[in-house]
Amino acid sequence: MTRPAAPARRRFLYAALIAGTLPGVTVSLAACASPTFPFMPSHYTFSQQQVQEAVQRKFPSQRTVSQVFDVALSNPVVGMQPDANRVSVRLDARFASPFLQQPVDGVFTLSSELAYDAASRSVILKSPSVDNVSVNGEAQVYTQQINAAAALLATQLLTNYPIYTFKPEQLQFAGVHYEPGTITILTNGIRVQIVEK
Known part of the structure; x- marks a missing residue:
């Protein structure tokens, strides 16, 4: 009885992520992603x-x-x-x-x-x-x-x-090359913006 429920739950969560019905998750991912590629961070800290x-x-x-x-x-x-x-x-x-x-x-x-x-x-x-x-x-x-x-x-x-x-793989994704932009000193670290070349 429990076996079919687990895949169903996974399918539901996956569908919810795709549909954007879990805003807390999608917002946190988007905060780090570049507008060009959702998996390329917009900055490194x-x-x-x-x-x-x-x-x-x-x-x-x-x-x-x-x-x-x-x-x-x-x-x-x-x-x-x-x-x-x-x-x-x-x-x-x-x-x-x-x-x-x-x-x-x-x-x-x-x-x-x-x-x-x-x-x-x-x-x-x-x-x-x-x-x-x-x-x-x-x-x-x-x-x-x-x-x-x-x-x-x-x-x-x-x-x-x-x-x-930076490692080379931190500055490229899907054939597109990126480079650091604005460097901002924070109270406890450094944030480096990542922009497309």
Whole structure:
């Protein structure tokens, strides 16, 4: 008795989906679908944690800047700045120099806009800039030089650095090619619009 009921129930649900009588289901599918193909998402969203993991792969890092400062950077913490549509990265820094009696610790924060690089199919950090540098003790005398060193280092390390790379199959469907459009920073992630080429 129960066997015929299960296929009948499945047929009913299938018919209801096709007819659009289950609006909660069809709306949620349509919210992610492109107008051209119902199975191609109109956008991809990746989380702050995914960005954190991508940036973390770059650190720790140690560089000599302008042959004056040895700078060690570690412990990146990624933040979202939706109001400015930028991503921030806070880094612990350790500075050593012949001008300093001993290495000093500090923190600097940079922020960056995002862009799409078609050659690598990646969302990249674009034009990062240093927002704030804080150092301890005697290094405060050299704040201007440390700011310049931090800015140079940020440019060297993170300009065009990929934080998310699309797989080829994410950008094509039924012979039609797509590409990322508008990139929007959310409070807890990044949304990338997908548009037809």
